[in-house]
Amino acid sequence: MSFAFVSLQGVEKKFPGHHAVRGIDLDIAAGEFIAIMGPSGCGKSTTLRMIAGLDEPSAGEIFIGGKSMRGIPAFQRDTPMVWQSLALFPFLTVAENVAFPLRMKKMGADVRKKRALEWLDRLGLAGMADRHVSQLSGGQRQRVAIARALVTEPSILLLDEPLSALDAHLRVRMQTELARLHRELRITFVYVTHAQSEAFALADRIVVMADGLIQQAGKPQDVYRAPANAFVANFIGTNNLVTGQAKAHDGEFITVEGPLGRFPVKAPQGWPLGTPASFVIAADRVALQPGEAPGAAGIAGTVLGLEFVGSTQTVFIELGDGQEFRVQKQQHEIESLNLAPGQRVNLSWDPQQTWLLPQAT
């Protein structure tokens, strides 16, 4: 990576009785769009708050632009933050809200007004300057909060679940808006979200956290296709995880034997035999045929149900050992199979598409 614009080095946060962040190393390049994901309570907001200067690390150090942030309060950091609960001032007009950070910086009234109007215009809110926040829709308020964060022309924008209070339609529109802003401004965005679709759609790099630690940081396609461990594989949710033991080498494959059968799995040279081995096969890489007899590399299961996801459909299948498998296909492919709950099916995949989870170190 090029020069790290934001660098977290061994960062920890201990609250009384709770170790929320347990040692994070993360370098973020200037202009990068990073999404931090993870289950509730994993420490993602705390990490963001430490970058913003709203919480001090208990150990480790944060550098921004090569400068240590130790002891530097939030208002001196160039790191504005946008929250789900916007924190707009109800007693100020839209323009006054946007201009507020400039007032804090003691800029003159004319400059404040000019800049606030420019940013309102940029966010599609021209003409709303004199309204009060209570007279705006949820999406418009979100835009005001973003304009207020950007009005000081920061080099980083921190966003903590900014879209989670919006309805699904608006969320998608605002997502497009954020992508556009990032393209235009080329500043660093650090975005905390529960929503996988937002993270995958927007980010250059995804950071998956659990239990106060980074589980994986990588490009969306790498986190998706090559999860670093079982936690990430399960969290991403579109993977099927098969566990077993490494039994034999066969060229670029090993044979993994487990409760579901024996499977050839792509493996690095010298993978130790006789050790536990888990692999994932992505839901969209599994072939499905109605019928009873499993194929050579296949497994049999029973359809539990089907779920629409836009133009694709997910089929949930129960395997012999009670494990659930997912198969994702284009809607038209599924339609032609006429599947119904209770139906027996065979599943198979190309062994080249398997991904063996790296061994825990």
Ligand SMILES: Nc1ncnc2c1ncn2[C@@H]1O[C@H](COP(=O)(O)OP(=O)(O)OP(=O)(O)O)[C@@H](O)[C@H]1O
């Ligand atoms: N001020 C605090 N005092 C004590 N514990 C705290 C404090 N702030 C956060 N925590 C705890 O630290 C852990 C991490 O919190 P954090 O807000 O970073 O999680 P998160 O991953 O952002 O979760 P969510 O998605 O639910 O917002 C949680 O268990 C939380 O209860």
